[in-house]
Amino acid sequence: MYTTILTSLENGVFTITINRPDKLNALNASVFADLNTALDEIYSNAAIQSVIITGAGPKAFVAGADISEFNNLDKSGIMALSKAGQDTFFRIENAPKPIIACVNGFALGGGCELAMSCHFRVASENAKFGQPEVNLGLIPGYGGTQRLVQLIGKGRAMELLLTANMIDAVTAHQYGLVNHVVPADQLIGKAVEILSLIQTKAPIAVAQCIAAANAVFDETKDGYAVEVAGFGTSFDTADRVEGTTAFLEKRKAVFSGK
Numbered sequence: 001m002y003t004t005i006l007t008s009l010e011n012g013v014f015t016i017t018i019n020r021p022d023k024l025n026a027l028n029a030s031v032f033a034d035l036n037t038a039l040d041e042i043y044s045n046a047a048i049q050s051v052i053i054t055g056a057g058p059k060a061f062v063a064g065a066d067i068s069e070f071n072n073l074d075k076s077g078i079m080a081l082s083k084a085g086q087d088t089f090f091r092i093e094n095a096p097k098p099i100i101a102c103v104n105g106f107a108l109g110g111g112c113e114l115a116m117s118c119h120f121r122v123a124s125e126n127a128k129f130g131q132p133e134v135n136l137g138l139i140p141g142y143g144g145t146q147r148l149v150q151l152i153g154k155g156r157a158m159e160l161l162l163t164a165n166m167i168d169a170v171t172a173h174q175y176g177l178v179n180h181v182v183p184a185d186q187l188i189g190k191a192v193e194i195l196s197l198i199q200t201k202a203p204i205a206v207a208q209c210i211a212a213a214n215a216v217f218d219e220t221k222d223g224y225a226v227e228v229a230g231f232g233t234s235f236d237t238a239d240r241v242e243g244t245t246a247f248l249e250k251r252k253a254v255f256s257g258k
Contacts, residue, residue: 005034006056012049012199013192014042017056024063025055027110032088039091042099046257049203050195051095053118054102055111058184061103061127062111067136082141085110089117089143094214096207098198100191103127104184108166113140116147119210121177122191123169124184129177130166150217152177202239203257 006017016038018025042048055061065085070078092099092114101107101118108130115121115129123129131144139145140161148157152175160167169181182190198206208230215223234240238258246253 002034002037004028004031005038007038009048011192011196012047013052013195014038014045014048014050015052015054015188017054018062019056021055021057021059023066024060024106025057025111026064026066027062027085027114028066028069032085035088036091039088039095042095042097043091048097049199050097051099052102052188052191052195053092053099053114054188055104058105058126060106060111061101062108062114063106064109064111064132065142078141085113085142089113092117093119094211095119096210097203098195098206098210100195102187102191103129103169103178104187108132109140109144110142113142113144113147116151116177117143120179121172122180122182122187122194123172123178124187125169125181126184127169127172127178127181128166129169129172130164131161132164132166134162135164146217151175200255202234202237202243202253202255204237204239205234208234 004018004020006019008015018031020026020031042051073081099118101115101121103115103121103123105124105126106128107115108128109132112129112131131140131148133140145161148160156175159165167175169178172178173181180190212223212227212230215221215226239255242255243253
């Protein structure tokens, strides 16, 4: 089904592995096509409760975009490529199920942008992050200028964007770019631990939390209004009845996603 990614589903956790280790998992048109097909499955398959995105091999999560694909494009073509990449990453960001990036090694350029489009990030101790596009006479094209500012603040983001410097996992954690830093052999396990906890919560409420939090950075939306609507949507569910009843009965809730 896929040519550039590997997928697996275990205990509700769908793992996507970018599988081009000989190219340090660089993003090309085939990777984007496979990611979009996988996202179709994530959105439609009820058996998928949460998602991990990672890269094959110990060296890289995704080391960037495949620059060789740029050579035959003109200005309009490269802008269309940028927009298409942004659209894929918007689908990740707005997915109603939690998506964690497990960053193993280099997350540079488009790889950093992919990681930032996920709901949050866990990094191995050898992870490196950066937006080195100015070294190529370019700027980030898949949302990096926007999400980096949102996640670490304008001053720090400006320095990384303009210098093309990389930061290590510890610095990324200090900046708030990643939530956790763990040894490489514990990377997937840490993400599964977090997602397994989230999967015990009410799925509709989880989806509404994602939508409301994303609305903070969407100028076309009133985040408070999105919250009110989400509060109403989650209230009008069987899971809300189960959750409040379980609380009053001093027992653990068992949610159905309805």
